[in-house]
Amino acid sequence: MSAASAALLSGGVRAADATQPTAGMSDWTTADIPPQRGRRVLVTGGNGYPQADRSGLGYQDALALARAGADVTIASRNQERGEQAVQHILAHAPGATVRFERLDLADLTSVRAFGARMRASRQGLDVLINNAGVMGRLKREVSIDGFERVFATNTLGHFALTAELMPLLRQGQSPRIVWVTSLRIAESLPLDDLQLDRDYQYAAAYDNTKLANLMLALEFHRRSQAAGWGVSSLAAHPGVVRTNLIPDGPGLDSTEGRRFRWLPFLFQPAAQGALPTLYAATALQAVAGGYYGPRGLRGLRGLPGTAEIPSxxxxxxSAASLWSALERLGGVALR
Structure with a gap:
């Protein structure tokens, strides 16, 4: 996400090539979201309501979908901020159907409890947006389950959540999962050290999870087609966005944080960064197995286009090995 500028400016991880518009999406904005009334949507990490000049991508997703008539659930670990996000959305979309549910993706007990509550509703789920994410900390931290914190939140937690919600997704109407990744991803995935026990670097911790999420989106698509799950899987990245991800992660004094402050022209508003995810979640033209991102400035900013999938x-x-590892570590079977 916002860390992408570091790679482009420092000669680090190679970014994907510039994206291109697809037929019917050259000027796609939230005004083009099809009516969502009757559709149930879950957005993880949607509690980043506007604060100063920043807001969260998940909040913008939830706001746009609520305005379009969807029944939206925001799921995140911070109860106070989640409830405030709901109130902000209701203020901007009177009459919308939106609620908050507590979910800590870095705690597998919380993920299982959340899944049980959702399944108890006996209602299908039409859209799952696996959006929540944290940046790497300067020093390695572990979750309550003993997993490296960034890996636990960004990848393992979302994988386990998706497994918990599969029964509801398979009941949904043309159900879709959108996996939010990043313009900046690792060059390769260290399958023998997914949690960076041997060599922790905070930038690598984030980049690895974003490569993993893109691989999972594509692997889910392959398995859904082969097994007839009937659930579409897509991926999206927001380009470079001015959110709280860097301030809440490595901090404004980190390398990424200094670019965040000194190069504001690179960072587009969160509402614009949310467009590729919203396109993947709602557009009739969006293709299962597709990857979407901004199409301007080498994928840094702009309206949505079809992103090139890095080799x-x-x-x-490797995707199959990652899938098996996550099933084992999460104690779930995603199928």
């Missing part, structure tokens, strides 16, 4: 995300053997 390192197309390794099907």
């Amino acid at each position: 390192n995300a197309l390794d099907t053997q």
Whole structure:
């Protein structure tokens, strides 16, 4: 996400090539979201309501979908901020159907409890947006389950959540999962050290999870097609966005934080950064197995386009190994 500028400016991880518009999406904005009334949507990490000049991508997703008539659930670990986000959305979309549910993706007990509550509703789920994410900390931290914190939140937690919600997704109407990744991803996935026990670097912690999420989006698509799950899987990245991700992660004094402050022209508003995810979640033209991102400035900013999938995300053997590892670590079976 916002860390993408570091790679482009410092000669680090190679970014994907510039995106291109797809037929019917050259000027796609929230005004083009099809009516969502009757559709149930879950957005993880949607509690980043506007604060100063920043807001969260998930909040913008939830706001746009609520305005379009969807029944929206915001799921995040911070009860106070989640409830405030709901109130902000209701203020901007009177009459919307939106609620908050507590979910800590870095705590598998919380993920299982959340899944049980959702399944108890006996209502299908039409859209799952796996959006929540944290940046790497300067020092390695572990979750309550003993997993590296960024890996636990960004990848393992979302994988386990998706497994918990599969029965509801398979009941949904043309159900979709959108996995939010990043313009900046790792060059390769360290399958023998997913939690960076041996060599922790905070930038790598984030980049690895974003490559993993893109691989999972594509692997889910392949498995859904082969097994007839009937659930579409898509991926999206927001380009470079001015959110609280860097301030809440490595901090404004980190390398990314200094770019965040000194190069504001690179960072587009969160509402614009949310467009590729919203396109993947709602557009009739969006293709299962597709990847979407901004199409301007080498994918940094602009309206949505079809993003080129980096070759390192197309390794099907590594994707299958990652899937098996996450099933084992999460104690789930995603199928």
